[in-house]
Amino acid sequence: MKIDYYTKYACPLCDEGLSILRYFPEIEINIIDVEEDVEKFQPYLLRIPVISYDGGEKELGWPFTYEDIREIVP
Numbered sequence: 001m002k003i004d005y006y007t008k009y010a011c012p013l014c015d016e017g018l019s020i021l022r023y024f025p026e027i028e029i030n031i032i033d034v035e036e037d038v039e040k041f042q043p044y045l046l047r048i049p050v051i052s053y054d055g056g057e058k059e060l061g062w063p064f065t066y067e068d069i070r071e072i073v074p
Contacts, residue, residue, distance in 0.1 A: 001073055002028045004052040006044045008035045013062055017049040020066055024073055 005021065007014035021029055034044045044050055051060040053072055060068060 001026055004030045004032055006032050006034055006048050006050040008033055008048055014049040017062060024069060
């Protein structure tokens with residue numbers, strides 16, 4: 001499963017979310033720093049961390065738990 005993980009530098013919540021995602025080796029994580037992507041900056045800056053999956057059709061925003069991730073992993 002591939003996901004986009006919207007984050008930014010020095011974001012403790014983003015680090016916590018990433019540590020949850022690391023429990024799932026079947027997830028391929030594409031990390032997107034919203035401060036480096038002009039298109040993503042405005043819509044995601046105040047919402048990060050955000051997981052985008054199913055080809056960008058669905059999103060899961062913070063706070064999310066291990067159980068929340070387990071529900072989206074096929």
